[in-house]
Amino acid sequence: MHSVIASPQEEKYLVAHPGARAGLQIPSRYYRELAAAVDAALDVPPWLVDAARGAWGLNLAGERSDRVLVVRPETTLGYSRATWEINKGCNFNCEHCFLESRPFDGLTPADKIRLLDMLRDAGVLWLQITGGEPLIDPGFPDAYRHAYRAGMLIEILTNGSRLHRHVELLADMPPHKVTVSLYGATPESFDGLTRTKGSFKNTIRGLDAARAAGIPIEMTLIITKYSADEVPQMRALAEQYAVAHNEFSNISPTYTGGPDPLATQAPEYLDKTAIFSGCPAGHTFFHVDPKGYATMCKVGREHPIPLMVEGLDGLTRLPAIADAQMLRTGGCNGCKLSATCRVCRPLARAYQEAEAPLNTYCQHGD
Structure with a gap:
């Protein structure tokens, strides 16, 4: 199992350790040296031994490069990040959801692997797996393993209710992040928004399992009319279970313009976010839906590109599509x-x- 990933990123070269937030920037000659060391099955170069020990407390002394390193190839496509809805299906029925519907369908297991290979070849280092609820997709474990072995740093966006079923996998192959959405601090508020009996209990079960397995959790506190009077208690749960958290209150319509989610807004918590100064969506990152269609982001879904038909060549059209939107x-x-x-x-x-x-x-x- 690899301990270190070396990857080109736009005009830079990075070295990362799965499960660690901090990475290292290296010169191009070091990147080429690592690629040659892996090809020749040489020992890890001394400079990386020292850097890994200092950055992550990782001992690579005497290790063969091909056993502990993944060196990702350079690509003509400048994409470093992608989000992937592995499936829109969900075991919750949240009133505030930005998806207009949540059908349980997606790519075949073989096509999931083919898609992940395309993302790797597009240059994607940071991959966010989302849904729906990704942890209920039967293909999630195999897809996660494949993305991990391809040298991707994976974030999972989850409601946490099935997290307990995957802690062994995540402990063995550490994700970059696991971000759990918290919809309230009591069963009444939480289950009220999710419209799913037992959802609060199951999410807490998942958080307990992750903590016991040593898997760091980040949280997003979803503030709606159901939970507006529980914000201090939600923050306390984040302090208990998460290494970091943020708060989200600007509930949006569905991405197709459906107004129903707006009814869940808590007006007193609508915040004034930063001035929008541009976005690299479609240029350095993109989104892929469960059928393998690529768009500029989760919201801007006009003119989707069928990657399973066009392959990576289709992504060359994405910057112009994004600029128009x-x-x-x-x-x-x-x-x-x-x-x-x-x-x-x-x-x-x-x-x-x-x-x-x-x-x-x-x-x-x-």
């Missing part, structure tokens, strides 16, 4: 305050199609 249209066309806008264009369009009041998404709405 970033143009101001509709209710934002001609806005004189656009320089201080806090919402990206694809998301603003979803709000506009939902006929959402301006004060639910635009800081100029008042």
Whole structure:
């Protein structure tokens, strides 16, 4: 099992350790030296032995490079990140969900592996596996193993309710991150939003299992009308179970413009996020849906590219598709305050199609 990943990233070269957040930037000559060492089954170079010990407390002295290193090849495509909906199916029925429907379907096991190979060859180092709920997909374990062995740093976005079933896998092959969504601090609020009896109990069970297995957890606290009066208790749960957490309250419409999720907003917690100053979606990262269609991101899904048909050549069209979706249209066309806008264009369009009041998404709405 590899301990270190060396990967080109745009014009840089990085060295990473699975399960560790910190990485190292190395010069191109060191990257080429590592590739040659793996090919020739040489010992790990002394400079990497020293660097790994200092950065991660990892002892690589006397280890053969081909046994502890994955050296990812260079690529003409400049993608470093991707998100993948392995399946839209979910064991919760959350009222605030941005997916307009959650069918349980996706690629065959063989095509999942083929897709992951394409992501690797596109340059993807950071892979976020999401859903739906990814941990209920029967193909998740094999897909995770394949992505890990390909030298990807994997984040799992999960509701945590099935985490207990996968802790052995995640302890053996450490993810970059496991991010658990927390929908409340009591069964009443949590199960109310998820519309699933026992969802709070099962998520806590998953968190307990992860903690016992030594798997670090990050949390996203989802603040809605159901949990607005429990925020201090939610923060306390994050302190108990997570190494870090963030809070999310700007509930959006579905990405197709369906307004129903907006009814779960807690108006007193709508925050003023940073001014939107551009986004590399479609240029350095992209999204893939359960059928293998690539789009600029989870929200901007116009003109999807069928990767399973076109292969990596299809991604060469994605930057232009993304640029077109970033143009101001509709209710934002001609806005004189656009320089201080806090919402990206694809998301603003979803709000506009939902006929959402301006004060639910635009800081100029008042």
